[in-house]
Amino acid sequence: xxxxxxxxxxxxxxxxxxxxxxxxxxxxxxxxxxxxxxxxxxxxxxxxxxxxxxxxxxxxxxxxxxxxxxxxxxxxxxxxxxxxxxxxxxxxxxxxxxxxxxxxxxxxxxxxxxxxxxxxxxxxxxxxxxxxxxxxxxxxxxxxxxxxxxxxxxxxxxxxxxxxxxxxxxxxxxxxxxxxxxxxxxxxxxxxxxxxxxxxxxxxxxxxxxxxxxxxxxxxxxxxxxxxxxxxxxxxxxxxxxxxxxxxxxxxxxxxxxxxxxxxxxxxxxxxxxxxxxxxxxxxxxxxxxxxxxxxxx
Ligand code: 13P
Ligand code: SF4
Numbered sequence: 001x002x003x004x005x006x007x008x009x010x011x012x013x014x015x016x017x018x019x020x021x022x023x024x025x026x027x028x029x030x031x032x033x034x035x036x037x038x039x040x041x042x043x044x045x046x047x048x049x050x051x052x053x054x055x056x057x058x059x060x061x062x063x064x065x066x067x068x069x070x071x072x073x074x075x076x077x078x079x080x081x082x083x084x085x086x087x088x089x090x091x092x093x094x095x096x097x098x099x100x101x102x103x104x105x106x107x108x109x110x111x112x113x114x115x116x117x118x119x120x121x122x123x124x125x126x127x128x129x130x131x132x133x134x135x136x137x138x139x140x141x142x143x144x145x146x147x148x149x150x151x152x153x154x155x156x157x158x159x160x161x162x163x164x165x166x167x168x169x170x171x172x173x174x175x176x177x178x179x180x181x182x183x184x185x186x187x188x189x190x191x192x193x194x195x196x197x198x199x200x201x202x203x204x205x206x207x208x209x210x211x212x213x214x215x216x217x218x219x220x221x222x223x224x225x226x227x228x229x230x231x232x233x234x235x236x237x238x239x240x241x242x243x244x245x246x247x248x249x250x251x252x253x254x255x256x257x258x259x260x261x262x263x264x265x266x267x268x269x270x271x272x273x274x275x276x277x278x279x280x281x282x283x284x285x286x287x288x289x290x291x292x293x294x295x296x297x298x
Contacts, residue, residue, distance in 0.1 A: 002263050002267055003026075003029075003030055005267050006030055006263065006267050007030070009267065009271060010053075010270060013050070013051050013270060013273070014049050014050045015051035015052070016032050016033070016051070017030060017033075017053045017055065017266070018031060018032065018034075018035075018040050018043060018044070018052060018054050018055065018056070019031035019033070019055040019056065019261075020034070020036070020037070020056035020060060020211075020258065021034060021035065021036055021211040021212070021233060022211070022231040023055050023233055024233065024236075024258075024262065024263075025233075025236035027055050027261055027263060027266060028236055028237060030263070030266070031055060034237060035212055036124070036125070036126050036211040036212030036213070037060060037063075037109050037110070037124040037125065037126065038109075038124040038126035038210065039126070039212050040054075040060060040064070041063050041064070041067065041109070041124070041291065041295065044063065044067045044068055045068075049071075051072045051073075051074065051273075052064050052068065052071055052072070052073045053074045053075075053266065053269055053270060054073060054074065054075050054277070055075075055076060055266060056075075056080070056258065056261070057080045057081055057082045057085075057255075057257050057258060058075060058080060058081050058082070058085075059082050059109065059110055061073055061074075061277045062112070062113045062279055062287075063109060063291060065277040065279050066116075066279055066287050066288050066291060067288065067292075069284060069288075072273070072276060073276070073277040074269045074270075074274060074275060074276055075275055075277055076261050076262075076266045076268070076269040076275070077260040077261055077275075078275040079257075080257045081257055082110050082257060083168050083257075084108075084110050084145060084165050084166060084167045084168070084196075085111050085112055085115075085144065086112070087144045087163070087164075087165035087166070088111070088115060088143050088163050088165055089115070090112070090114035090115050090117065090118050093115055093119075093141075093143055093163075094118060096143070096161070096163070097141065100139060100161060102139060103138070103139040103141045103161070104121070104135055104139065104140055104141070105120050105141045106121055106122070106132070106135070106140055106141065106142050106143070106160075107119040107121075107122050107142075107143050107144070107290065108122075108123060108124070108125075108128070108143070108144060108145045108148055108149075109123065109124045109291075110144070110145065110167075111144055113279045113283050113284065113287045114283055115143065116286075116287035116290050116291065117282075117283045117284075117287040117290070118286075119290045120290065120293070121135070121293045121294055121297075122291050122293070122294045123148075123152075123294060124210065124294070125148060125209075125213075126210035126212050127294065127298040128148055128151075128195070129155050129156065130297060130298045131294055131298060132153075132156055132158075133156060134297055136156065136158065137158075139161075140160040141160070141161050141163075142160040142161065142162045142163065143162075143163035143165065144165030145163075145165050145166060145167065145196060146162040146165060146166055147166055147167075147170070147195060147197060147198060147202075148195045148196060149162035150162060150199055151195040151208060152195075166196070167196040169196075169231060169254070169255050170194055170197045170198075170230065171197075171198060172251055172253060173197050173198070173250065174198075174201065174251070175200055175204055177201075177229070177250040177251040178191055178193075178204045178205060178227070178250065179204075180250065181227035181229070181248050181250040184227075185225045185226070185227045185246075185248045186225060188223065188225070189223060189224075189225040189227050190207060190217075190221065190223055190226055190227070191204070191206045191207070191226075191227040192205065192206070192208075192209055192217060192218075192227065192229060192230075193205040193209075194208070194209070194210070194211070194229065194231075195209075195210070201229065205229060211230060211231075214230065214234060214238070215234075215237060215238065215241065218241075218245065219241060219242060223245075224244075224245055224246060225246040225247070225248065226238075226245065226246070226247050226248070227247075227248050227250055228247050228248065228250065229249075229250050229251065229253075230253060231253045231258065232252070232253055232254055233254075233255070233258060
């Protein structure tokens with residue numbers, strides 16, 4: 001069985017396998033740890049193993065490498081990128097900073113290492129509100145996600161200059177999907193959406209949460225049915241951890257990049273020690289500051 005091969009190779013190489021909540025179910029099942037972007041970044045700081053195999057998209061693997069410069073970090077498919085992270089370049093951010101001298105530059109973790117290197121601090125969807133609360137009263141440039149930026153600025157009653165980036169997957173979710181979810185699940189079922197969704201969808205939902213936040217909410221809630229407005233991969237974990245509860249996913253949201261990580265590619269990554277994530281030293285040093293500042297807050 002391919003799972004046995006992976007376990008054997010993992011032990012031989014003293015490797016740890018990390019997986020994002022959107023990964024294929026079978027990849028989540030073989031991983032040593034599955035979580036959201038914040039949980040995975042934190043986990044990366046605690047790892048003793050020599051090798052980290054990161055099952056997720058490139059910005060996540062880069063974050064693990066930046067936090068572990070001395071370890072070998074592998075990604076099973078280096079073409080698994082995040083389209084939103086590619087919506088702003090470091091040069092574009094530098095230009096924006098010139099137009100807003102004195103502003104704090106904040107990036108969503110869904111950004112390239114080069115963009116992080118230009119920022120004062122980083123946030124994830126799991127901690128954005130808490131991190132941004134520490135910057136109240138400051139002028140803020142927020143990149144690349146206009147939806148997360150808009151969500152937090154409204155929650156805190158602050159105005160940010162947001163880059164017009166977005167997640168092409170979550171951006172597909174519309175009000176009619178929320179309405180259909182409510183009809184299918186019944187009016188008592190809480191509607192949970194990701195902050196990468198558009199404003200009207202966030203406002204029509206009951207809770208706006210990171211993927212890790214959704215897992216925690218479902219576990220602690222007395223409700224029996226939930227409407228889920230995020231990438232469908234999360235249903236694997238929700239069902240596994242809450243077999244007695246029911247989930248209605250809306251919008252048929254699939255992140256093709258996350259799905260590029262298969263068991264075969266994971267096995268080949270361990271077998272051939274590929275594909276190694278490399279972040280140039282100077283970029284990594286600057287990006288690490290932005291990530292570590294975030295981890296100090298929460
Ligand atoms: P989370 O940090 O909530 O897992 O989100 C990551 C992501 O890419 C959402 O599209
Ligand atoms: Fe990027 Fe969207 Fe995929 Fe998340 S779901 S990794 S934001 S494209």
